[in-house]
Every structure is written in C-alpha cells, then in structure tokens.
Amino acid sequence: MIYLQLFWSFLKIGFFSFGGTTMVPVINDEVLRFGWMTSGEVMDIVAIAEMTPGSLGINCATFVGLRTAGLAGSLAASLGVMVPSLTLCMLAARFIIKLKDNPALESAMSGVRPVCLGMVFSVGLTMGHSILLANNLVQWNMVFIAVITAVVMIRFHLSVPKTILLAAVLGLIFG
Template identity: 40%
Template structure:
C-alpha cells in the first residue's frame, strides 16, 4: 500500500498544474474512490492542511498518508507529490529560460490558466458541498434552502469580506470561525 500511495501522489504531483488548490479535486478522487477516506474525512484534512504552515499540497499529502497508513504513509505520499516537481524543474529549467519569449510557450501558459481556475472552482465547490449544507451531498430531501447551514454560509461570507476588504490574516479568520462555532454549540445552536 505504501508503493500505491507513493505512486498516486507522484501522479498527482506530475499531472497537477496551478498549485495545491488545483490538486484538491484530483487528490479527492484518488483517495475517496479507493475508500481510504470518506468525503467528510477528506474535507477535514483539507481544512487541517489549509490552517497549517506550508504548501497545501504537501500538507495534504502528509496528512492523507498519515491517515491511511501512518508515519511511513506520510513520508511516501509527501515524497510522491514533491518528486515530480523537483525532477521537472531540473529537466526543463534550461529550456524554459532559453525559449522564454517563444509564442508557443506563452500560448501554453495562457491556455492553462482557465483550466487552473476551473480546478480551483471545482475544489471550492467540493468544500462548499461538504461544509455549507446540513446533510451530506446526495441525501437532500425537500426544499433546497432547508438543507443550507446558514451559520456556515454566514461565516464563509464574513471570511470573504474579511480577506478581500479588510485584508485580515487567514489564521485569524480560522480562529474566529472556530470560536463562533464553539460558542454556538454552547448556546445550543
């Protein structure tokens, strides 16, 4: 299973462009489809990886590896997700700088940008689906609005305003969001 975990994260590291958030849908598909984690468990790992220091892709690989196998799983997954980048950078650095202004290279990068946006939006959709609704996806019954966790929606909207308008630090917002939820639990909401 360690070799399988390494190869999965190697593939994720090799075929994911656009940074860690763009990797989330691919990691989710690989891990949840194998039954190593539930969608909810994966969403929790995304949250933990987001609030810990370091790149989210490496943090996620480390947490998923640890959750599935333990210490050696975290080492295998982390090495797997990092190794393709290291190898590719070593291989293409000379070519990249030699042909920096070539139209094909520029076209490739401009063409990949919308795909990266789509991957990030897909990750955001997954997180919204598992975080902003009272019931799990696929279990909805009745009115859509009755399925919404309005407290979570409010916290999410306040987070967007806090970051975009007031430039608040994400760690502060994570702490405030957690404190709001804890406080509401104590008052029975």
Template identity: 35%
Template structure:
C-alpha cells in the same frame, strides 16, 4: 487493496497533474482517496481543513497526513516524496529546456494552463462548499468572510483566527 506502491502512484499522479498548486490539486486528491477507499468525504474535508491551517503546501501536507494514516511514518515519507517528485523532475527539465528560450513558448503554455487551473480551483470550492455550508450559521459565516475579503483589507490570517474563535465559542 492498500499498498505502498499504490500510495506512491496516487500521489505521484497528483503531483504530476496538479497544475496551479494546492487548491487545484484538491479534486485530484479527493478522487484518489475516494477511489481507493482511504477516507470518507467528511474525513477528506477535515484533511483539507488541517492542511490549510498547517504551514506548508496543501498537497504536501495532505500527502503526509494520508500517507501516515494509511501506512504510518513510512507511508507519510512515501506519499510526500511522491507528490514532490514530479515538480522536481518537471522543474529540472523545463529549466534546462527553456534556459535559452525567448519566453514565447512559456507564455503560450501558461496562457492555456491558467483557465484550467481556475476551473480546478472553482471545482474544489464547489465540492468543499456543498459539503460544509450545511445550515444557516455556516452560510452566514461564508457570506461574512466573503464580504470581509472583498470589502476590507483584513489579513486572511486574522479572518481564519476569528472564525476559529467563533467556532470554539458557538459550537
């Protein structure tokens, strides 16, 4: 059942446990959307594509879009507030707690969070890759972009624009 409170709780949880930023939050967002029946996998992949090319954080853009889709303007405000609120609360608490610390505790926390974030990002890459690399053309684009990123100093924005133009021309 779709409720504003359910929308708030879902995006609050995403914001609370989405360490590592937008890409690390993608599996959490996907799980909530599938569990609640708010979007199909293809709609979710379209959402991520839109959230990536829209200015701003992926999680905030996703929350705004999903909230709007499910409950209109009020839903977008509720979901966006919910995904931002945990960072605000945690940031204020951590800032207050660690204000006079020597930094060892912070470094120990980050030392263990970083591998978890990398795992979440790789999990997102796998989920998105399996759903989007569906034919030879998409595989070649994937390989081409990887090679450009690894072996040139091209700006990723240029690569995004270039692949968008290829999509317009050939599809």
C-alpha cells in the same frame, strides 16, 4: 502494497494537478477511490494542510499517508507528490534561459490560468455543497460563517492566515 498505492496515487496527483487548491479534487478522488478516508475527512485534511506551513500537496500527502499507513505511508505519499515537482524543476532549470520570453510558452500559460481558476471554483462548489448542506438541509450557521468571512476578507483585504483565523473563531462561536 499500501505504500506503493500511496506513492503511485500521490505521484499521479503531483503530475496531473497544478499545485495548491487545484490538487484538492484530484486528492479527493484518489483518497475516496481507495476508501482511505471519507469526504468529510478529506475536507478536514485539506483545512489542516492549508493552516500548516508548507505546500498543500505535501501536507495532504503527509496527513493522508500517516492516517492510512503510519510513518512509512506518510513518507511514501510525500515522496510521491514531490517527485514530479523535483523532476520538472530540474528539467526546467536546464532550459530556463531558452524559454525566457518564448511566445509559445506565454500562449500556453494563457490557457493554463483559466483552467486553474475553473478547478479552484469547482473545489469551492464541491466543498461548499458538502459543508453548507447536511442531509439536504441548509446549515445556516455555516452559511453565516462563510458570508461573514467573505465580506470581511474582501472589505479589509485580509491575508490567508488572518482569514483562516477569522473563520476558525467564527466556527468556534457559531459552529
């Protein structure tokens, strides 16, 4: 039964999110709803998934499935999150030439982009609140790490891996 739940949950995540960090709120809701992990553990899984090669969705599904139900759970969750993308890619491949330069598609994408930005912002607020506040007390070391990382990332145009490395080093020093 757990394998079916993992497959179904990650199938929904795959169908109802846009990939990348927009998946995080949906993953968080599903994992917490079933009690598979705590909110802190989900944040750890997301951090690990961001640092490892591959897509965030597959990495999170693999880690959640493994932690919840072992190797078979890992396979069930990973397959669940991959099915929507594979299905949509196969369908899109048939119609890609017909959709090229389609004004309706361009209009739809103009609506999807701000939604994705809003979801990423929501993830930032949710995770930021959980990380920067513990027992309603500001964790100043975490605020310091976040501010320094943001300033250096913006000032020097750091890539994602370099930004993660900087944050990890600051976390080791000040965390």
